[in-house]
Amino acid sequence: MINDWKRDGRRSRVTEVNELLTTAEMAEADRLAIALGIPGIELMENAGRAVAAAALPLARGTEVLVMCGPGNNGGDGFVAARHLAAAGRKVRVMLLGEVGRLRGDAAVMAARWDGDVHLLGPDVPGAAGVVVDALFGAGLSKPVDGAAAAAIEAVNRSGLPVVAVDVPTGLDGSSGQVRGIAVRATRTVTFFRLKPGHLLMPGRDLCGEVRLADIGIPGSVLDDIRPSAFANRREIWAGRLCLGRRDIHKYDRGHVLVVGGDQWNTGAARLAARAALRAGAGLVTVASPTAALPVYASHLTSVMLRDGEGVEGVKAALADPRRNAVVIGPAAGVGDATRDKVCAVLAAGRSAVLDADALTSFEASPEQLFGAILSDRARPVVMTPHEGEFRRLFGSVVDMDADKLARARAAARLSGAVVLLKGTDTIVAAPDGKAWINDNAPEWLATAGSGDVLAGIVAALLARGLPAPLAAAAAAWLHGAAALRAGPGLIAEDLPEAIPSVLRELRN
Numbered sequence: 433m434i435n436d437w438k439r440d441g442r443r444s445r446v447t448e449v450n451e452l453l454t455t456a457e458m459a460e461a462d463r464l465a466i467a468l469g470i471p472g473i474e475l476m477e478n479a480g481r482a483v484a485a486a487a488l489p490l491a492r493g494t495e496v497l498v499m500c501g502p503g504n505n506g507g508d509g510f511v512a513a514r515h516l517a518a519a520g521r522k523v524r525v526m527l528l529g530e531v532g533r534l535r536g537d538a539a540v541m542a543a544r545w546d547g548d549v550h551l552l553g554p555d556v557p558g559a560a561g562v563v564v565d566a567l568f569g570a571g572l573s574k575p576v577d578g579a580a581a582a583a584i585e586a587v588n589r590s591g592l593p594v595v596a597v598d599v600p601t602g603l604d605g606s607s608g609q610v611r612g613i614a615v616r617a618t619r620t621v622t623f624f625r626l627k628p629g630h631l632l633m634p635g636r637d638l639c640g641e642v643r644l645a646d647i648g649i650p651g652s653v654l655d656d657i658r659p660s661a662f663a664n665r666r667e668i669w670a671g672r673l674c675l676g677r678r679d680i681h682k683y684d685r686g687h688v689l690v691v692g693g694d695q696w697n698t699g700a701a702r703l704a705a706r707a708a709l710r711a712g713a714g715l716v717t718v719a720s721p722t723a724a725l726p727v728y729a730s731h732l733t734s735v736m737l738r739d740g741e742g743v744e745g746v747k748a749a750l751a752d753p754r755r756n757a758v759v760i761g762p763a764a765g766v767g768d769a770t771r772d773k774v775c776a777v778l779a780a781g782r783s784a785v786l787d788a789d790a791l792t793s794f795e796a797s798p799e800q801l802f803g804a805i806l807s808d809r810a811r812p813v814v815m816t817p818h819e820g821e822f823r824r825l826f827g828s829v830v831d832m833d834a835d836k837l838a839r840a841r842a843a844a845r846l847s848g849a850v851v852l853l854k855g856t857d858t859i860v861a862a863p864d865g866k867a868w869i870n871d872n873a874p875e876w877l878a879t880a881g882s883g884d885v886l887a888g889i890v891a892a893l894l895a896r897g898l899p900a901p902l903a904a905a906a907a908a909w910l911h912g913a914a915a916l917r918a919g920p921g922l923i924a925e926d927l928p929e930a931i932p933s934v935l936r937e938l939r940n
């Protein structure tokens with residue numbers, strides 16, 4: 433949970449705290465700040481002080497073990513140790529390596545620590561009641577092994593509270609992946625901006641509660657760095673949800689067309705349709721195979737229904753230009769028929785949400801789908817795969833060993849679509865490389881039909897005219913927020929009904 437969004441006061445855009453920096457971008461921010469005349473030693477002092485402040489409440493009447501590494505993460509650890517000792521805590525510092533080998537700011541901060549420095553060894557965690565993990569941070573360059581790995585294992589086994597400096601050691605801040613072994617932290621204090629690894633899994637779980645500290649790096653350095661990853665926060669898109677005028681006709685709010693499944697598979701389209709209506713589409717129509725019309729008719733009220741038999745039926749439904757956004761895929765069936773319908777939807781130039789079977793139907797011919805999308809780059813397309821669908825569509829063209837953020841970005845670049853890759857850490861990636869990481873989905877959102885609801889919300893926001901990346905990001909967030917409202921025990925039918933109270937709160 434991110435509980436402390438500090439604004440650095442020097443720039444006023446609220447959204448800037450949404451920016452996520454890779455470890456390389458963070459090092460660049462550090463370098464630019466120093467070039468602007470802010471001494472590195474001052475940044476380190478501020479960082480270490482923030483770590484001490486986070487550790488202090490956990491360290492009542494107990495010894496604090498500060499584990500320091502050979503770089504600047506260790507330097508932050510020496511500063512934290514000094515502040516904790518000054519606050520009256522008993523502090524034991526253990527260093528991976530020798531003090532004489534420390535360089536730069538870390539060496540200066542080690543010299544300012546006037547207590548003992550022990551070699552990091554098998555006696556971890558010793559008598560400590562709290563651990564500060566300052567072994568490796570942004571400079572992690574290979575899998576953790578040897579004495580550092582043994583110390584991490586012992587600390588994790590101890591169950592003691594751990595305050596991690598910047599990232600839990602062993603966690604790659606850019607990818608959220610573990611390299612070798614990683615510390616399981618209670619609290620993580622990071623600086624200036626979060627990194628993708630604080631939000632991506634398993635990193636988010638390893639960080640515990642994340643605190644963001646302002647250490648004096650001016651926000652203006654971001655003008656040079658131009659970050660391309662963002663935490664998916666409401667400030668990014670909330671202003672676009674409201675049409676901003678009162679004389680609204682229902683057609684101003686868009687008309688979503690949901691391509692429905694056969695008579696045995698109507699639930700998915702009905703969930704998507706209801707969610708689209710709840711998320712603010714002015715009108716929603718289900719286009720149904722002829723034989724399924726009675727089933728849909730008996731279940732739909734405010735959602736409209738029309739015949740959509742075969743590819744010709746879908747084309748006929750698309751003849752009305754006011755139907756400006758289409759959902760296709762939920763329970764559509766895998767095969768030629770769905771492939772043809774997807775191609776018809778794309779050829780019609782409507783905003784499109786491709787989900788489930790609309791993706792799997794192109795397993796053997798992904799290039800056909802990408803070609804159809806890329807033939808008209810102005811037409812917004814959002815794909816909403818879960819990991820299995822992603823693998824089926826992109827497994828032969830994207831490096832599946834890469835981390836989730838990299839995979840989603842590669843898929844968006846290749847396909848020309850906005851890719852919303854679902855999961856606890858849903859990622860929205862745009863073809864230009866920008867990406868948003870969502871972190872508000874509770875575990876009970878993993879339930880049958882919840883993906884159909886998400887597809888409907890995305891379509892509603894596309895129909896209302898949000899740009900595709902923002903429609904996808906807003907939908908992922910609304911979906912998570914609705915699930916939080918509904919609470920444990922949630923079934924997919926509850927999600928559309930929870931959307932109004934989420935929208936009401938956003939409006940307020």
Ligand SMILES: NC(=O)C1=CN([C@@H]2O[C@H](COP(=O)(O)OP(=O)(O)OC[C@H]3O[C@@H](n4cnc5c(N)ncnc54)[C@H](O)[C@@H]3O)[C@@H](O)[C@H]2O)[C@@H](O)CC1
Pocket residue numbers: 458459461462475476479501502503504505506507508567568569570571572573574575576577580597598599623647
């Ligand atoms: N803006 C910034 O960049 C700031 C950075 N600060 C701190 O500086 C840290 C980054 O410092 P560094 O770049 O020195 O990097 P680290 O201190 O994270 O680690 C680098 C050192 O560890 C060694 N190392 C890396 N991976 C290893 C492994 N698996 N096994 C053994 N040795 C390994 C490297 O050879 C190098 O000596 C940040 O995480 C943060 O804590 C803060 O002091 C404040 C400002």
Ligand SMILES: [K+]
Pocket residue numbers: 505565566567568569596597598599600601
């Ligand atoms: K660390």
